Amino acid sequence: MGWITPLGHDLETVWAAMLRGDSGVDRIAHFDATTFPSTFAAQVKNYDYRPYVKHPQWHEGVGLNTGFALGAAAQAWQMAGLDEAKFDRQRLGIYLGSGEGSLDFDNYVWSNLTSWNAEQRQVDTVKWADAALKHLTAVREFEQEPNMPLSHLAMEFDAQGPAYNCLTACAASTQAIGEATEVLRRGDADIMIAGGAHTMIHPFGVTGFNRLTALSTRNDDYAGASRPFSVDRDGFVLGEGAGMVILESLEHAQQRGAEPLAEIAGYGSTADAYRITDMQPDGRGAIAAMSQALADAGVKPGDIGYIAAHGTGTAENDSIETLAIKAVFASDGDRSRVPPISSIKSMTGHLIAAAGVTQAIVCTLVLRDGIIPPTRNLHSPDPACDLDYVPHTARKAKVDICLSNSFGFGGQNDSLVIRRV
Amino acid sequence: MSRRVVISGLGPVTGLGIGMQSNWERCLAGESALAPITAFDPAGFDCRIAAQVEPYKISDYVPKSYRKATKVMARDIELAVIAADCAARDASLLTPATDPEAAKSGSLQPTYAPQRVGCHIGAGLIAADINELTEALVQARDDSGAFDIHKWGDTGMGHLTPLWLLKYLPNMLACHVTILHDARGPSNTITCGESAGTLSLGESLRVIQRGAADCCFCGGAESKLNPMAYLRQQMAGRLTAAGNDDPTHAVRPFDMNAAGTAMGEGGCILVLEAMETFEKRVRQPLAPGSAGGAPAEPGANGQAYCEVVGFCATQTINPAKRNLEPNEDGRSIVAAIWGALREAKLEPDAIDVIAPFACGVPMWDRAEAAALRQVFGQRSAMIPTLSVKASVGNCGAGSGAVDVAFAARVLHSGKLPKVINRAAPLPGIGNGNLTTDRLNCALVVSVGFGGQNAAVVLKRLN
Numbered sequence: 001m002g003w004i005t006p007l008g009h010d011l012e013t014v015w016a017a018m019l020r021g022d023s024g025v026d027r028i029a030h031f032d033a034t035t036f037p038s039t040f041a042a043q044v045k046n047y048d049y050r051p052y053v054k055h056p057q058w059h060e061g062v063g064l065n066t067g068f069a070l071g072a073a074a075q076a077w078q079m080a081g082l083d084e085a086k087f088d089r090q091r092l093g094i095y096l097g098s099g100e101g102s103l104d105f106d107n108y109v110w111s112n113l114t115s116w117n118a119e120q121r122q123v124d125t126v127k128w129a130d131a132a133l134k135h136l137t138a139v140r141e142f143e144q145e146p147n148m149p150l151s152h153l154a155m156e157f158d159a160q161g162p163a164y165n166c167l168t169a170c171a172a173s174t175q176a177i178g179e180a181t182e183v184l185r186r187g188d189a190d191i192m193i194a195g196g197a198h199t200m201i202h203p204f205g206v207t208g209f210n211r212l213t214a215l216s217t218r219n220d221d222y223a224g225a226s227r228p229f230s231v232d233r234d235g236f237v238l239g240e241g242a243g244m245v246i247l248e249s250l251e252h253a254q255q256r257g258a259e260p261l262a263e264i265a266g267y268g269s270t271a272d273a274y275r276i277t278d279m280q281p282d283g284r285g286a287i288a289a290m291s292q293a294l295a296d297a298g299v300k301p302g303d304i305g306y307i308a309a310h311g312t313g314t315a316e317n318d319s320i321e322t323l324a325i326k327a328v329f330a331s332d333g334d335r336s337r338v339p340p341i342s343s344i345k346s347m348t349g350h351l352i353a354a355a356g357v358t359q360a361i362v363c364t365l366v367l368r369d370g371i372i373p374p375t376r377n378l379h380s381p382d383p384a385c386d387l388d389y390v391p392h393t394a395r396k397a398k399v400d401i402c403l404s405n406s407f408g409f410g411g412q413n414d415s416l417v418i419r420r421v
Numbered sequence: 422m423s424r425r426v427v428i429s430g431l432g433p434v435t436g437l438g439i440g441m442q443s444n445w446e447r448c449l450a451g452e453s454a455l456a457p458i459t460a461f462d463p464a465g466f467d468c469r470i471a472a473q474v475e476p477y478k479i480s481d482y483v484p485k486s487y488r489k490a491t492k493v494m495a496r497d498i499e500l501a502v503i504a505a506d507c508a509a510r511d512a513s514l515l516t517p518a519t520d521p522e523a524a525k526s527g528s529l530q531p532t533y534a535p536q537r538v539g540c541h542i543g544a545g546l547i548a549a550d551i552n553e554l555t556e557a558l559v560q561a562r563d564d565s566g567a568f569d570i571h572k573w574g575d576t577g578m579g580h581l582t583p584l585w586l587l588k589y590l591p592n593m594l595a596c597h598v599t600i601l602h603d604a605r606g607p608s609n610t611i612t613c614g615e616s617a618g619t620l621s622l623g624e625s626l627r628v629i630q631r632g633a634a635d636c637c638f639c640g641g642a643e644s645k646l647n648p649m650a651y652l653r654q655q656m657a658g659r660l661t662a663a664g665n666d667d668p669t670h671a672v673r674p675f676d677m678n679a680a681g682t683a684m685g686e687g688g689c690i691l692v693l694e695a696m697e698t699f700e701k702r703v704r705q706p707l708a709p710g711s712a713g714g715a716p717a718e719p720g721a722n723g724q725a726y727c728e729v730v731g732f733c734a735t736q737t738i739n740p741a742k743r744n745l746e747p748n749e750d751g752r753s754i755v756a757a758i759w760g761a762l763r764e765a766k767l768e769p770d771a772i773d774v775i776a777p778f779a780c781g782v783p784m785w786d787r788a789e790a791a792a793l794r795q796v797f798g799q800r801s802a803m804i805p806t807l808s809v810k811a812s813v814g815n816c817g818a819g820s821g822a823v824d825v826a827f828a829a830r831v832l833h834s835g836k837l838p839k840v841i842n843r844a845a846p847l848p849g850i851g852n853g854n855l856t857t858d859r860l861n862c863a864l865v866v867s868v869g870f871g872g873q874n875a876a877v878v879l880k881r882l883n
Contacts, residue, residue, distance in 0.1 A: 035574030058740045090756055094736065100546050100591075100612075108649075109568045112555040122552040125648045129465025132648070138656040142745065145546055146591065146612035147871040151744040154736045154872060160753060163736035163873045164620055167544070167591045167612045175609060182627060188733075203570065204549070207578045208586030269633075271540060271599040271608035276490060276587055285605060288536065292633075409587065410596030412608060 002075025003243040006042035018373040019394040023223035040222040042239035042349025061139040063101030068242035069149035069197035080246040093161035093189035095180035097172025099198030099353035101144035107135040169408030174356025178267030190252040197242030198353035227377035228311035228343035229385040236312040239349025243357035265419040266297025272411025283324030289413035297417035305399030308359035311343025319384040346376035356406035363402035427725035430512025430692030432504040435813040436472025451839030453669035460646040468660035470668040472685035472814035484521035501594035501642035504690035512692040516602040539606035539634035541624040543617025543641025543818040544591035548649035606634040614869030619821030635698040640822030642688030674779035677845035682780040688819020726829040731878030733760025744872035751792030761876035776824040778868040794849035821867040828863040832881040
């Protein structure tokens with residue numbers, strides 16, 4: 001496992017910060033956002049991917065997202081002991097849920113404005129082509145394609161097997177882990193690199209989410225802005241980063257003497273098929289995804305000891321996710337049946353496509369260390385969010401099986417069951 | 422244990438037309454839809470031709486109740502929605518979108534329970550509408566006319582519609598299709614260049630094989646006919662500059678005189694079904710009262726078009742070219758083809774027709790031809806290979822599913838489309854005059870910008 005997050009660049013540093021309930025949120029430094037409705041985000045700080053890679057010349061000019069992916073994957077690769085292992089590279093695949101790269105904002109905007117025809121209210125595309133061809137550069141443009149993190153990982157690790165990038169918004173990297181598991185189950189590969197990388201902390205990214213009024217605008221309290229399940233939550237906080245896990249068939253891991261960290265035991269994937277903007281109000285799709293994942297793992301709700309919530313801090317998500325969890329875990333109305341839940345987005349912000357894999361890593365660490373990271377900033381629980389969200393302080397707990405949820409814009413629901421081996 | 426999967430509906434939307442009928446008739450006749458670009462003034466670009474989808478009204482392809490949502494559809498999304506509509510009707514699926522009257526009155530009996538319907542769609546990087554965005558950006562200029570980000574944050578961005586971002590999220594193709602057809606099963610969006618649509622078919626195949634759904638929409642759609650996306654294609658150096666005066670002969674797949682590709686817009690959505698559930702629903706007459714507005718004959722005259730018997734995905738490793746080109750020997754394409762044949766339990770000799778990627782870029786075509794020579798040996802020159810991109814251009818994320826649709830139609834009809842623009846075939850590739858008395862199995866190959874490859878083997882149903 002490996003991750004590059006706003007709380008740090010290695011497994012144990014980030015984990016320790018989470019257990020302390022630290023916040024990675026700060027004033028936006030990537031660009032001047034002082035007049036934006038939201039002026040803050042959870043950014044990866046002081047990071048350079050180059051020390052992590054063996055072939056830096058192959059990656060010159062990559063976007064932030066691909067840089068995060070390379071660092072996270074290199075950590076995971078090393079932890080899995082794959083440098084020393086001998087295996088067929090055609091049996092090494094990659095399934096990522098990575099986001100697109102960031103536009104070359106200044107040059108793009110300049111090209112647009114310089115070719116704007118005010119009378120016709122449109123860009124003169126001949127002028128635009130001339131301007132853009134002079135100012136935009138090929139590598140920077142290609143690196144925005146959403147399959148570039150995948151492509152660079154494939155080069156770096158010589159992964160010649162099945163290769164996919166899915167972009168199902170905020171659910172992407174949970175889905176990638178689930179689908180990578182299915183690739184292994186079918187026997188189409190022996191090892192899969194899975195995870196995601198993303199940043200939307202750029203002017204049009206923040207613009208887009210601000211226009212949707214999806215972001216917190218608590219500009220006077222950055223570290224207190226991401227407050228999942230709180231009655232005064234006012235939106236999510238953008239984060240950025242990457243997480244990667246090495247998945248391997250149990251037989252293959254055992255043959256090469258690798259020590260498994262956890263098992264991806266169950267996966268569920270559904271669509272709300274409801275609206276492009278809103279979650280289905282009963283949590284229909286979320287309930288189905290969680291139920292499928294549990295059934296796929298062959299476990300009962302009562303077997304789950306921890307739920308890594310999607311828990312974004314938007315008004316809609318947290319109450320509907322709570323409703324859905326109750327429907328699955330306390331169908332008889334007995335809330336004491338619901339295991340502890342927490343949202344790491346209260347600390348890391350929302351890594352969008354990369355969010356799910358960070359939760360999967362957290363679940364694995366919960367199994368390893370017997371301690372649940374807290375939900376930060378939960379001072380005033382929402383009456384509609386009436387479950388145990390482990391507020392403020394990490395909690396010791398013996399956990400054998402975890403559930404992790406991701407729900408994306410457009411009604412994409414994915415859940416994973418992660419179990420002690 | 423793995424369930425068999427058939428293709429029961431085809432919904433191509435390309436420069437050759439909307440729906441399978443016009444696509445098939447014009448493809449059979451060897452027509453090319455390539456023509457001067459009218460979507461924007463392309464005079465600033467070297468290649469000024471493309472295969473554009475004919476004018477359409479998106480409201481004709483969604484129920485009345487959904488018309489409002491069409492305002493937040495980028496063109497890529499519209500194309501996917503139209504293709505899904507065509508595919509669902511071609512498969513005679515009853516869904517809220519194909520039978521809106523019944524859905525409205527509450528009497529709809531959908532062909533499949535919503536939970537058993539999945540959706541996997543390949544999408545590209547969708548560029549924001551440059552005029553809409555720039556009209557907002559000009560509101561944030563300072564006195565000297567330069568962009569002022571403070572003004573943008575303060576008031577400029579307010580000129581964008583609140584739902585602006587949702588027009589451009591790649592998963593919105595699948596999102597709208599799942600809502601329109603009430604597909605609540607496994608859903609995914611694959612973004613892997615020109616292989617995206619083919620990989621999405623692979624995802625649907627696996628989902629149905631393992632029993633997680635009985636029916637899936639899959640495929641892909643994209644339009645790069647806007648200045649930003651088109652700029653990237655020009656920068657990639659794959660577009661032909663030689664065909665502006667003679668568009669229909671501009672793209673020359675597997676031809677010695679190929680000079681590059683040209684873009685098409687569009688794509689294709691396919692309906693895949695478990696063979697067992699397809700046969701069951703075809704045998705059963707439609708329930709009384711549910712026939713309102715739905716086509717009478719399920720699938721292709723009550724049959725599926727073909728079975729999907731093999732699939733394999735691989736990754737190109739070519740660091741010298743940053744994985745933006747295949748290896749010269751096409752080795753990762755070879756691996757994909759062998760993988761798909763292995764799953765199909767077929768030898769190369771069983772393949773009767775190939776829908777290659779063959780986009781007309783000399784280097785790419787040579788690599789793919791090398792791969793075909795390696796797999797098929799001397800027989801490679803005897804196997805008919807279609808020239809789809811000469812007709813519809815390179816449809817990006819939609820291209821693989823278009824190729825699958827034509828290959829499926831070839832197997833089902835027993836007819837071969839006329840191969841065009843291949844006067845001088847590459848070594849090991851047949852010319853356009855090949856005929857065959859056997860059309861049982863087809864191979865489809867996709868090679869994506871960024872290095873993802875996929876191969877599919879289709880088999881005729883008896």
